[in-house]
Amino acid sequence: MADTEKFDAQAAAQRLMSVPGLQAMQLLIDGQHDAPSIAKTLGFTLAEVEDGKAVFVGEPSDRILNPLGIVHGGWALTLIDSCTGCAAHTTLPAGVGYTTVETKVNFVRAITPATGQVRAEGRVVARGRTIITAEGTLTDSRGKLLAHGTSTLMVLRPSSSEARG
Template identity: 40%
Template sequence: MAESRKYAETPEDLATMEDILSMSGLEFMQAIADGRLPGPPIGRTMGFWPELVEEGRVIFTGAPAFEVMNPIGTVHGGWYGTILDSCMACAIQTKVPKGSAYTTLEYKINIIRPIPIGTQVRAIGTVHHAGRSTGIADGEIRGVEDDRLYATGSTTCIIMKLG
């Protein structure tokens, strides 16, 4: 699937709100994962991509690079937070109906161990509730090769009817 990966290069490359509201959240996320719509530039910047999108579950894969190291030589906590926020919130998005949108209200992460630079990981977001106005999901970062648990997270998102 790597050959279908494309990221937005300019703001004009991103889907418009009209485009987004014309699809269900699941259809929108599948279009990005399949390469029919460009992914947001944060994925290129941080080194991850949505590999699996299904209703209530999204998996991002990626590897932290040297550029996300902190001053003490480990992967910055913001990288863990960004990939976990992405997989958890996008999992909630797969439950959002056509004409609606969502945004993160809060999220929490627990870093269990450092991820070595260049280590391929999966960030798995799973929805536990998606109602009319809120969604709740959790996430895990696990090693691709060894399934080792590196971090966990939880999120609450607001779901808004816009269309």
């Protein structure tokens, strides 16, 4: 996309929704679709996916510190929410989306820019017709646990009028 063109987030979302969730997530990894703005803003990327699983990697930096010089907990929570949500999305057919109902995270260790690259891995625990539950872990490069959590996600199916076109 040229620098002068405005990014149309809604059109981009519609393109991703036109394919099954696992394929949509793979398009992001393969660079065939722009990364979402949240990932660009907070410095993390989708690294791997399979059915019911999504992995993000991120670099904590000085841009996301709280007043005490520690990475803000919202960054870790966002990574857990992202990996669990994308894990859920890999299980959905084309045209079906999701939204987070709740994400709960337990912080185990402080994260600082010196922590280095982190890995957020989300896995679907249960998939129902309307609710998906998933769990996520955030670890450092040595595999040491930094945070863990769970997400409840609502499946969003098109309304019958949308399905008819």
